[in-house]
Amino acid sequence: MGLGRHGFDHPKNQASLAVGFLLLSVVLGLVLRGFTLFPVSFTYKYLVHTHSHIALLGWAYLGLTTVLYALYQPTESGVRKYRILFWFTQTTLLGMLLTFPWHGYALGSILFSTLFLFASYGFFWFFLRYLKPGKTHAQSHRTFKAALGYMVLSSAGPWALGAIMGTLGPTSNWYRMAIYFYLHFQYNAWMLLALLGVLLYFLEEQGWPLPKRIYRVALGLIHAGIFLSLLLSALWTDPPRVLNVLGGVGALASLVGLGVLGYWVWEKRRQLFEPSVQKFVAAAIAGALGFKLLLQTLTALPYFATLAATHLDFTIGYLHWTFLGVISPGIGMAMGYQSLLKFRKPAIWLYGVGFLGSEALIFYRGAAAWLRLPVPEGHPYALWGTSALMALALLLVLVHPPKTTRP
Structure with a gap:
């Protein structure tokens, strides 16, 4: 866990810090799930805000930007600028960590959250200015650029929240829609496309760039799917049925586009994923992504859209499945x-x-509430225990220093 000979903002130490944030978010999740089991003096809603911000911004954002930074070699002046940006970002994360648990959305936490948005804009500028692709990395760089563009677009949700709270209030449908807008473009656009860019980068490293036509078709379908499937986030408001159809088309477009890319990767799996553990993890991620896309497509049907809106556990399960089963x-x-x-x-x-x-x-x-099935008395303890296993796994990652060879 030590810093070794590298500075704290070296990519290896940034990666450890990002995993530390993920561990912290899992621990906060354990505290949240322990509210009904143990005496907890914090305010539940405030800890939910802390948990979600640290997971999305401390782990996912820092993890992905660290990966992007490590893939390219910026100039010496770029390294200096990145160091400033890195420490500014850490200041905003620390500020959120010290304000959300005590006050929820208040002046301090809103200030640090807003400053984080500017830090993320700064990284987008830094990527365009200093992280230049080689000739063989054109597809991955284009995909990274699109992913970061979606990250910037997702911030329209948080910006809109202030205006909505001041006019319509936090109970309005528009308040929830602003949150769903942010989460949609974070999960289904910025994070997913950034990971796709990493995959394309390593394919290009091996000398296997996608055929240009396949890349254009697959990415075109994915982009169309991202925008059309946003409509699925509004189906709980019982809109006109045409939105169900368009949202379903978007989900299918994403499925087909990712399926085309998945088939190409499958053809190269033996060379791309060498150790058996890599093949296992890659297959598990692919399976989790397929299940996520299936659930997303089902919500285009009015019955399942209502079901997800009525029983919150289905929505929570879906979000955790995507974040912990695919993204992480x-x-x-x-x-x-x-x-x-x-x-x-x-x-x-x-x-x-x-x-x-x-x-x-x-x-x-969620199924028990839907089908009126019994929930065993030990369910909360089992849920807490399984979550604790993830915390233990992350702790094991942190106590073993990284090697200089691939896993």
């Missing part, structure tokens, strides 16, 4: 490929068992 392992694999972190088998198994166990328990609780 994807970032971990990208870090492992660059030797930024070492993921040993015990940590992978603990994380997998904890993730699948907690997801099964969350979805069962």
